[in-house]
Amino acid sequence: MEIAEFQQLMSDLYAHNDRKRGPAATMLWLVEEVGELAEAVRRDDRENLREELADCFAWVGALANLYGIDLEEAFLEKYPDKCPTCGQKPCICTD
Amino acid sequence: MEIAEFQQLMSDLYAHNDRKRGPAATMLWLVEEVGELAEAVRRDDRENLREELADCFAWVGALANLYGIDLEEAFLEKYPDKCPTCGQKPCICTD
Numbered sequence: 001m002e003i004a005e006f007q008q009l010m011s012d013l014y015a016h017n018d019r020k021r022g023p024a025a026t027m028l029w030l031v032e033e034v035g036e037l038a039e040a041v042r043r044d045d046r047e048n049l050r051e052e053l054a055d056c057f058a059w060v061g062a063l064a065n066l067y068g069i070d071l072e073e074a075f076l077e078k079y080p081d082k083c084p085t086c087g088q089k090p091c092i093c094t095d
Numbered sequence: 096m097e098i099a100e101f102q103q104l105m106s107d108l109y110a111h112n113d114r115k116r117g118p119a120a121t122m123l124w125l126v127e128e129v130g131e132l133a134e135a136v137r138r139d140d141r142e143n144l145r146e147e148l149a150d151c152f153a154w155v156g157a158l159a160n161l162y163g164i165d166l167e168e169a170f171l172e173k174y175p176d177k178c179p180t181c182g183q184k185p186c187i188c189t190d
Contacts, residue, residue: 001098001167013178013186021190027136030151034129037158041122046162053159054169056125060155063132064148067141072096074149083108091108095116 003072010061018066026066030059098167105156113161121161125154 018026037052039045064071078084083091113121132147134140159166173179178186 001171003096003098003101006098006167006170009174009176013174013184016185017188017190023136023139025190027133031129031133034126038122038126041118041158044118049162050164050169051173053155053162053164053166054173056155057152057159057166057170058174060148060151063136064152067144067148069145069148071148071152072101074145075101075152076096078146078149079104079108079153081104089108090111093112095112095120 003075004070006057007061007065007071010058011065014062015065018062023063023066026059026063030056030063033059098170099165101152102156102160102166105153106160109157110160113157118158118161121154121158125151125158128154 021029033052033055037049037056040048040052061071064074082089083093085091086093116124128147128150132144132151135143135147156166159169177184178188180186181188
């Protein structure tokens with residue numbers, strides 16, 4: 001699946017709700033899902049990790065849609081086949 | 096770009112760092128980027144929104160890689176062309 005197809009599916013499913021809710025409340029939804037993901041990481045709950053990663057991925061897509069941002073373009077601008085900090089592939093940063 | 100290609104690029108760039116850092120510290124990186132995204136939403140800073148959405152997208156990919164989770168598969172399991180809560184497309188939930 002292309003990243004653009006993923007964003008289109010999210011738009012088909014949720015764009016009307018996202019527009020009604022607006023950016024701040026949509027950001028809160030993402031934060032809620034990130035909290036659930038953090039719990040799954042803490043518990044090392046592999047089944048939930050899968051679902052919560054899917055939810056965080058989905059809400060990043062929803063927020064990008066709300067702002068009309070193409071995630072593939074934005075990602076490749078920031079990470080153009082090299083680390084944006086050290087300029088290397090693989091990255092040689094020490095975190 | 097396919098979602099799988101995005102995950103492969105993240106792996107080529109960062110898998111060695113992600114493994115060394117581990118899940119908890121990688122989750123913290125994601126949380127840090129989510130905080131920066133929240134600031135961009137609050138300020139309605141369109142240029143930063145683009146970059147912070149790219150970073151959140153990237154760190155969700157890094158965390159999925161660390162657990163060997165295919166984001167496309169996990170996403171389509173949870174969102175199989177309909178809303179997982181109401182079962183409709185478009186979604187008819189009221190949030």
